[in-house]
Amino acid sequence: MGNLFYTRGQRVFNVVNHVILIVTGITCLAPFVNLLAISFSASAPVSAGKVLFWPIEFTLSSYEFALLGGKFMRAFFISMERVVLGVCTNMVMITLFAYPLSKSREKFRGRNLYMIYFVTTMIIGGGLIPTYLVVVKLGLLNSLWALILPGMMPVGSGVMLMNFMRQMPQDIEEAAIIDGAGVFYRLVRVLLPLLKPALATMALFSIVGHWNDWFGGMIYMQSPDRYPLQTYLQTLLTNIDQILRLVGTGDYNLIVGMINARTGRAAQLFLGAFPMLAIYPFLQKYFVKGLVIGSIKG
Numbered sequence: 001m002g003n004l005f006y007t008r009g010q011r012v013f014n015v016v017n018h019v020i021l022i023v024t025g026i027t028c029l030a031p032f033v034n035l036l037a038i039s040f041s042a043s044a045p046v047s048a049g050k051v052l053f054w055p056i057e058f059t060l061s062s063y064e065f066a067l068l069g070g071k072f073m074r075a076f077f078i079s080m081e082r083v084v085l086g087v088c089t090n091m092v093m094i095t096l097f098a099y100p101l102s103k104s105r106e107k108f109r110g111r112n113l114y115m116i117y118f119v120t121t122m123i124i125g126g127g128l129i130p131t132y133l134v135v136v137k138l139g140l141l142n143s144l145w146a147l148i149l150p151g152m153m154p155v156g157s158g159v160m161l162m163n164f165m166r167q168m169p170q171d172i173e174e175a176a177i178i179d180g181a182g183v184f185y186r187l188v189r190v191l192l193p194l195l196k197p198a199l200a201t202m203a204l205f206s207i208v209g210h211w212n213d214w215f216g217g218m219i220y221m222q223s224p225d226r227y228p229l230q231t232y233l234q235t236l237l238t239n240i241d242q243i244l245r246l247v248g249t250g251d252y253n254l255i256v257g258m259i260n261a262r263t264g265r266a267a268q269l270f271l272g273a274f275p276m277l278a279i280y281p282f283l284q285k286y287f288v289k290g291l292v293i294g295s296i297k298g
Helices: 002-039 043-047 061-101 111-123 128-137 155-166 170-178 183-194 196-212 215-220 229-244 250-258 261-295
Strands: none
Touching: 002 261, 043 261, 061 111, 061 155, 061 183, 061 196, 061 229, 061 261, 111 155, 128 215, 155 196, 170 183, 183 196, 196 229, 196 261, 215 229, 229 261
């Protein structure tokens, strides 16, 4: 009788759980589908409020507007370069940060002082103006490194990776020491391969952070030709009404009648989000494992 009740209760729970998850998924997905439908619709039905989840008077004019003049692709490749360099820099720094601080105080004297120093930087920041002055003094203004070096050591990610490393069984590294492995060999060839889920999680955080940042490009890039994609899209979003009023430029006149500010913004927002949507499924399994690895004791 008890097993029967448990089976029925489990079935009811599964049904309710699935219903809640489906409703939550639809709630999260509906705004994005609406945005996509608006981006592929003509301006008239969008202005009339007729577009919900399917395009009306299908057109690619909003995407032509975003890609006009080659500025989008230039900004896209600048962002890609920033993501590659920034993620590589971040991963090296957080690894070099996490490995020594994952040791006990007996093995690493002064560990607590280093932790206090780094954690303090998470609570008390230098501020925008001092950071900007440092970038100017270093001659990095209008350089891609101005977007990378100020955030090259994400302490929060380093602390997370340190906690992941502390969960690893000590026997693994001790066996490598007995075999005569050096410090860097133990780190690169022994520990890091076992921490792929955690590293993928940190890399995902870094990718999203670099890709979505638009403010850094706004204050550190003096020329619009050096803007990363999100900064370019932000300027396009804020000035789209003025751009759509331009007269006398043939390329714009071909498409200006088919779009308005709302359809143009929808297309640009989708273009900015698409790369992250494309890579997330490949990192999702590592991301999930990375979030729970800290709860597994060796």
